[in-house]
Amino acid sequence: MNENPAAMLPELLLVLGAVIGLLAGSWLPRTRQWVVRLVAVAACLAGLVAAAVDLTRPAQEVFDGTYVVDAGLGAVRIVVLASVLLVIGLSVDGFAGSPRETELYVLLLLGGLGAITMAGANDLLLLVAAYLLASIPLYALTGIARTGSGTEAAMKYYLMGALSGVTMLVGATVLFGVGGSTQYADLAPALPGAPRAAVAVGLVALLAGLLFKIGAVPLHFWVPDVVQGATTAVAAFVSTVPKIGGLLALHRLLTTALPGSDVDWSALVAVVAAVTMTLGNLGAFFQDDVRRLLGYSTISQVGYLLMAVAAAGRSALALPALGLYLAAYAVTNLGAFAVAAALPHARTPADYRGAATRHPWLALSLAVCLFGLVGTPPTAVFFGKLVVFGAAVDAGLAWLAVLAVVNTVASVFYYLRWIAPVFRRRPAGGEAGDSGTVVAGAGTWSTVSAHVAAVASVLLGITSGPVLALVALP
Amino acid sequence: MLSVVVFAPLALGLVLLAVPRVPDRVVLWSWVAVSVADLALVVALWIGYDPVSGIGHETNLRWIPTVSAGYHVGVDGLSLPLVAMTAVVFAACAVYSLRERRAVRPYVVLFLLLQTASLGLFVALDLILFFVFFDVSIVAMYFVIAGWGHGERARASALQFFLYTFLGSLVMLLGFIGLYLAGGTFDIVELAASNPLAGQGVLGGLVLLALVVGLAIKTPTVPFHTWLPPAHGDAPAAGSAVLAAVLLKMGTYGFVRIVMPILPESWRQYASVIVIVGVVSVVYGALVALAQTDLKRMIAYTSVNHMGYVILGVGAAGLVAGGAEQARTLAVTGAVTQMVSHGLITGALFLLTGVLHARGGTYDMAAYSGLARPAPRFALLFAVAAFASLGLPGFSGFIAEFQIFTGSLGQAPVATAIALLGILLTAALFLLALQRVFLGATEVPAGRHIGDVTAVEATAIVPLLLLALVVGVFPAFLLEVVEPAARAVVELVAR
Numbered sequence: 001m002n003e004n005p006a007a008m009l010p011e012l013l014l015v016l017g018a019v020i021g022l023l024a025g026s027w028l029p030r031t032r033q034w035v036v037r038l039v040a041v042a043a044c045l046a047g048l049v050a051a052a053v054d055l056t057r058p059a060q061e062v063f064d065g066t067y068v069v070d071a072g073l074g075a076v077r078i079v080v081l082a083s084v085l086l087v088i089g090l091s092v093d094g095f096a097g098s099p100r101e102t103e104l105y106v107l108l109l110l111g112g113l114g115a116i117t118m119a120g121a122n123d124l125l126l127l128v129a130a131y132l133l134a135s136i137p138l139y140a141l142t143g144i145a146r147t148g149s150g151t152e153a154a155m156k157y158y159l160m161g162a163l164s165g166v167t168m169l170v171g172a173t174v175l176f177g178v179g180g181s182t183q184y185a186d187l188a189p190a191l192p193g194a195p196r197a198a199v200a201v202g203l204v205a206l207l208a209g210l211l212f213k214i215g216a217v218p219l220h221f222w223v224p225d226v227v228q229g230a231t232t233a234v235a236a237f238v239s240t241v242p243k244i245g246g247l248l249a250l251h252r253l254l255t256t257a258l259p260g261s262d263v264d265w266s267a268l269v270a271v272v273a274a275v276t277m278t279l280g281n282l283g284a285f286f287q288d289d290v291r292r293l294l295g296y297s298t299i300s301q302v303g304y305l306l307m308a309v310a311a312a313g314r315s316a317l318a319l320p321a322l323g324l325y326l327a328a329y330a331v332t333n334l335g336a337f338a339v340a341a342a343l344p345h346a347r348t349p350a351d352y353r354g355a356a357t358r359h360p361w362l363a364l365s366l367a368v369c370l371f372g373l374v375g376t377p378p379t380a381v382f383f384g385k386l387v388v389f390g391a392a393v394d395a396g397l398a399w400l401a402v403l404a405v406v407n408t409v410a411s412v413f414y415y416l417r418w419i420a421p422v423f424r425r426r427p428a429g430g431e432a433g434d435s436g437t438v439v440a441g442a443g444t445w446s447t448v449s450a451h452v453a454a455v456a457s458v459l460l461g462i463t464s465g466p467v468l469a470l471v472a473l474p
Numbered sequence: 475m476l477s478v479v480v481f482a483p484l485a486l487g488l489v490l491l492a493v494p495r496v497p498d499r500v501v502l503w504s505w506v507a508v509s510v511a512d513l514a515l516v517v518a519l520w521i522g523y524d525p526v527s528g529i530g531h532e533t534n535l536r537w538i539p540t541v542s543a544g545y546h547v548g549v550d551g552l553s554l555p556l557v558a559m560t561a562v563v564f565a566a567c568a569v570y571s572l573r574e575r576r577a578v579r580p581y582v583v584l585f586l587l588l589q590t591a592s593l594g595l596f597v598a599l600d601l602i603l604f605f606v607f608f609d610v611s612i613v614a615m616y617f618v619i620a621g622w623g624h625g626e627r628a629r630a631s632a633l634q635f636f637l638y639t640f641l642g643s644l645v646m647l648l649g650f651i652g653l654y655l656a657g658g659t660f661d662i663v664e665l666a667a668s669n670p671l672a673g674q675g676v677l678g679g680l681v682l683l684a685l686v687v688g689l690a691i692k693t694p695t696v697p698f699h700t701w702l703p704p705a706h707g708d709a710p711a712a713g714s715a716v717l718a719a720v721l722l723k724m725g726t727y728g729f730v731r732i733v734m735p736i737l738p739e740s741w742r743q744y745a746s747v748i749v750i751v752g753v754v755s756v757v758y759g760a761l762v763a764l765a766q767t768d769l770k771r772m773i774a775y776t777s778v779n780h781m782g783y784v785i786l787g788v789g790a791a792g793l794v795a796g797g798a799e800q801a802r803t804l805a806v807t808g809a810v811t812q813m814v815s816h817g818l819i820t821g822a823l824f825l826l827t828g829v830l831h832a833r834g835g836t837y838d839m840a841a842y843s844g845l846a847r848p849a850p851r852f853a854l855l856f857a858v859a860a861f862a863s864l865g866l867p868g869f870s871g872f873i874a875e876f877q878i879f880t881g882s883l884g885q886a887p888v889a890t891a892i893a894l895l896g897i898l899l900t901a902a903l904f905l906l907a908l909q910r911v912f913l914g915a916t917e918v919p920a921g922r923h924i925g926d927v928t929a930v931e932a933t934a935i936v937p938l939l940l941l942a943l944v945v946g947v948f949p950a951f952l953l954e955v956v957e958p959a960a961r962a963v964v965e966l967v968a969r
Binding site: 317320360371374376377383386387393401405413416420423465 | 538644
């Protein structure tokens with residue numbers, strides 16, 4: 001039996017970082033909580049190195065087969081850790097010196113750990129536990145600013161999360177009942193012989209938790225409220241990191257535990273994907289708050305991501321497509337949020353008018369990220385979409401690819417609603433006093449994060465060949 | 475060296491972005507310098523290219539091996555003339571833009587990006603690479619129209635342009651994915667050699683539909699042309715010139731580079747539909763152009779008409795049953811020549827309308843009359859461009875259209891006869907426009923002075939017209955490059 005804890009080095013480093021950070025933060029004076037930030041950054045960097053080293057090793061199952069360390073998990077580790085670093089970067093401006101700085105970093109580390117664990121889980125119970133670890137820190141994060149809307153969002157998020165968590169547990173119980181085990185490896189041979197209806201019920205109940213985690217229809221209602229109500233840094237985290245873990249967990253569950261089952265999960269996921277991308281887009285159309293707009297945009301992006309899951313098992317491209325799209329989506333989405341964090345007083349697209357004159361580089365980064373989210377080459381999301389569409393058509397889901405194309409074109413409209421004012425000049429004189437200050441000062445750290453994300457989005461696109469090859473490793 | 479030609483403009487653009495506080499004059503002149511140098515390199519490429527050797531100056535690097543997409547570039551008789559035309563038009567636009575004063579640096583950077591995208595598209599021999607350049611050109615052109623166009627309306631036009639052509643590009647991408655799944659690669663040369671969809675009737679038809687719709691939107695042909703007139707009407711002069719001269723060719727080039735060689739069977743099957751679309755574009759474009767009162771929109775509609783000839787030519791090349799291989803080769807040669815010719819002439823026409831707008835502040839033909847008196851050189855240049863555009867012998871347009879008609883007559887006599895009407899209509903509309911704007915008693919918009927063409931403007935425009943004249947009088951240097959490649963395409967279609 002393989003119980004080598006070194007295989008989980010990145011995860012352990014995150015735990016260590018969180019514990020040290022929490023202890024240190026309790027004793028440090030408020031003005032010196034930046035030490036905790038350094039601890040968190042160090043934990044992430046060390047974890048990145050460990051994860052990169054792990055990628056070179058062959059896949060292995062550890063702890064009695066409950067946890068799988070393979071290329072998929074390696075990709076998730078790297079993307080999650082890089083995302084946590086970016087979120088820390090874009091949170092510094094808003095949180096430096098605030099009374100809850102330590103808590104923020106610790107909760108970010110724990111939330112990231114939960115996402116990674118979900119992706120590696122090869123056992124229903126571990127999956128549920130990881131789900132809780134990926135959820136509870138986020139409830140606290142959402143309410144961390146203690147504003148009215150933040151508290152409301154946290155309540156909503158918590159209630160939906162608790163309900164889905166319980167549903168998920170019921171699903172795990174049913175599958176355990178009919179399959180005789182909680183391990184994916186044992187479920188795979190057992191489920192095809194089990195009663196079909198019971199398997200279907202168990203699967204759908206399990207999916208409830210995962211769909212909630214990634215913010216897919218029909219469990220998406222919390223996304224816009226949380227993204228709008230929480231602070232921008234938290235919104236960036238909540239709308240990015242759990243999705244990474246959740247989607248990989250979904251992929252692993254469906255391909256490892258249910259490959260031979262006669263429950264047609266591929267069609268189910270395809271329908272969820274279609275509805276998710278369409279409703280997300282429709283919701284985003286007339287939003288007048290850029291963060292709410294981003295919230296709906298993340299829903300539609302999950303729809304595209306689910307296409308890769310729907311194609312899983314039928315197209316060899318599915319897993320590489322999922323990995324590349326997740327990485328691309330993470331950096332690009334965080335870039336857009338970083339711009340929103342850099343200009344905290346600009347809430348509506350109209351507020352961004354004239355931003356290009358004052359902050360030309362920030363405006364350029366925003367344009368790169370938003371066009372990236374549309375899926376314009378040469379940014380990374382384009383290549384992600386390309387491979388995802390290819391996988392979907394390959395898996396016989398051409399209708400889904402066509403729908404995704406239509407949705408992509410529709411999405412241009414609302415992203416442009418944000419881009420267009422950025423590059424318009426402010427009317428000379430007149431209202432310069434009131435709205436001119438809205439885009440006045442840009443936060444240094446958020447700006448840097450936005451630039452990093454934009455550059456990474458383009459570089460990841462150009463180098464998508466080698467990146468795909470990494471994920472495609474057996 | 476081909477990659478240098480493609481990426482030199484982008485490199486300059488990045489430098490201009492990175493270096494703070496460059497004076498506007500330096501920015502503009504550096505663009506002129508790079509585009510002239512690029513043009514010189516293209517001339518060197520042309521001299522070093524052997525027409526009978528197929529693809530020259532080739533580079534093929536691994537890029538995304540997981541989906542067999544590579545950085546594969548090269549030129550042949552189809553792309554080299556278009557690359558040269560692109561380099562010429564961008565050099566002309568660089569010179570023309572020397573008087574630009576509004577937000578110069580982003581303007582120049584966007585054009586440099588466009589230049590790289592356009593050159594890259596024509597040399598791309600990989601579908602993904604092709605698509606990347608295709609979409610980058612759309613984004614850059616969106617910003618050019620929205621940022622430097624005429625007034626509030628320009629933003630709506632830019633949005634319409636973006637949504638429409640972006641939709642087209644994605645439909646085309648679905649077709650590319652279909653080709654990839656059938657052929658296992660995105661490499662155009664390999665796909666053309668393997669003919670992956672042979673014998674798969676319905677699937678071939680669907681992929682053809684996706685590709686043709688995507689490219690037809692870009693070209694544009696009737697009924698997908700509605701984005702074109704507003705985009706042109708509201709774009710700045712250099713933007714219009716690039717849009718009409720270079721970006722439209724991306725659509726028609728896609729037909730000869732991708733669709734015809736890779737989907738020969740489906741192309742032959744549906745060639746008559748293509749021919750009909752071409753003829754309708756010819757006649758409808760000319761008729762609507764005739765009804766315009768706005769000079770720039772009129773020229774925009776003549777582009778629909780001129781692109782219609784190209785579509786007619788490539789469609790006729792698919793009607794294998796009706797004519798000899800020689801005739802079909804002639805039709806494709808004419809189509810490629812028409813792309814080059816239209817680029818040169820329409821580029822000049824749009825720059826000339828820009829000259830008019832800079833003086834009079836409007837494109838409305840009713841606001842002007844008798845301009846030949848205050849601006850004789852302008853009137854002369856415009857008249858030359860107009861006659862070249864309507865296909866007067868001695869200019870490139872005549873050579874191109876003559877070849878298309880001769881090549882198509884055998885296969886599609888009725889269609890060709892109807893398309894001939896288009897020539898008549900364009901002649902009428904250009905003569906009418908010349909008469910309205912330049913002859914009679916002098917009238918100009920109130921408070922405006924119409925000065926003649928300046929030396930800088932002439933330097934931008936005259937070379938375009940001279941080249942159209944050179945191609946018209948000594949076409950051999952162009953045709954001997956195009957012809958072998960056109961023959962290769964015709965042979966691929968006939969297999």
